[in-house]
Amino acid sequence: MTTIDPASDAQLEDRLQIGTHTLASRLIVGTGKYATYELMAESLAASGTDCITVAVRRERLVNASGQNILDAIDHARYTLLPNTAGCFTADDAVRVARLGREILLGLENPGADWVKLEVLGDTKTLLPDPIATLQATERLVADGFQVLCYTSDDPIAAKRLKAAGATSVMPAGSPIGSGQGILNPNNIRICLEYLKDNDPDYPVIVDAGVGTASDVTIAMELGVDGVLLNTGIAHARDPLQMALAMKAGIEAGRLAYLAGRIPKKLYATASSPESGTIAPKPR
C-alpha cells in the first residue's frame, strides 16, 4: 500500500517556476514588521519558504549602530526578492529597482535579476496605480529585469501587464496588510483564465491581503501558483505557529487543486449504497 504523506517531497515536488527562478516552496514570505530579527528568521524557516521579499530604504547615517537585516538572513538559503514598496511613481519604482539590484549583485544573491514591482496609488488604500505600474513594467523589462507585478485583481490590468512583459502577475487578494483574504475569487479565476490561456505554466501569485491559513488554501485551490504574504505571519499573535499554519495551508490548497474538487450541488448524494437497506424510504 502506498502511504500518503502530504508533507513529503515526493508529493510536493512540483516546483514553482517564475521566469528563470525555480522555487521549492510556493509560499513567498515578506520580512517586514517582525518584533525581532530572531523571530523573523525562525518564522521564515518554519514557513518552509525559500524566497523572501525585502525593501530598499535609506541607510541610517546617524546612529547606524543597529543590526542590518542582511546580517540576520541566511543568504545561502533564500533567494531575495527586492520590492519597490513605497513608490508612487514609475520613475521612483525604476530607481528603487535598480538600487535593489545593485545591492543584490554585491551580495551575489540570485535575486539580483528580478523585482517585485509595486507602484502605489495612495497611502490610504495602498492599491496599485495601474497606469504607472504598466509604465514601470515596460521600462524595467527593457532594462533586463524579470518583473513580478503587484496589481489589483482586475483581469484586464493583469492581461496588459503580461503583454508588457511581466514575468509574473500578482493580483492582490485584498488590500495590503488588511487580512481580508480573497475578496473576489471570481476575479482571480478570470485573471487565471486570461493569463494562462495557451500558457498554462505562466506563474500567477496572490500577493497581499492574506490573513490566515485558510486564505492561503482558498487562493491555492483557485489554481494560483503561489502566495506572497507578510503581515499574516509577522503580526499573528504567535508568528512561528502561524508560519507553520501557512505552510500547511499552501500544501493543502495545492494538493486539493491538483486533485480536482467535486462540483458543488444543491442536493445531497448518498455516500452509502442506496439499495439493500432494511429501512423503507420515506415517500
Add this chain to the structure above:
Amino acid sequence: MKIFVNGIERDIARQTTIAQLLAELEVTERHVAVEVNLELVPRAQHAGHQLREDDRLEVVTLVGGG
C-alpha cells in the same frame, strides 16, 4: 564643499570619492547602493567617482519588507 546625503546637508573635502565618503559614514559598502543626482553609480565606480558641490546622494540598504 557641501553635498546632500539622504536629504541631509553634509560638508566634505573637495575631490572626495564615493568610496571615501562611505568609509567616512562608516557604512558597510557591501550592504549599500548609491545614487548620485538620481543616477545609480555601480559599486565598481565608487573608488573613482569624485563628488561635486551640491551633489545629491542616496545611500540605501535593504530592510524588512513585504
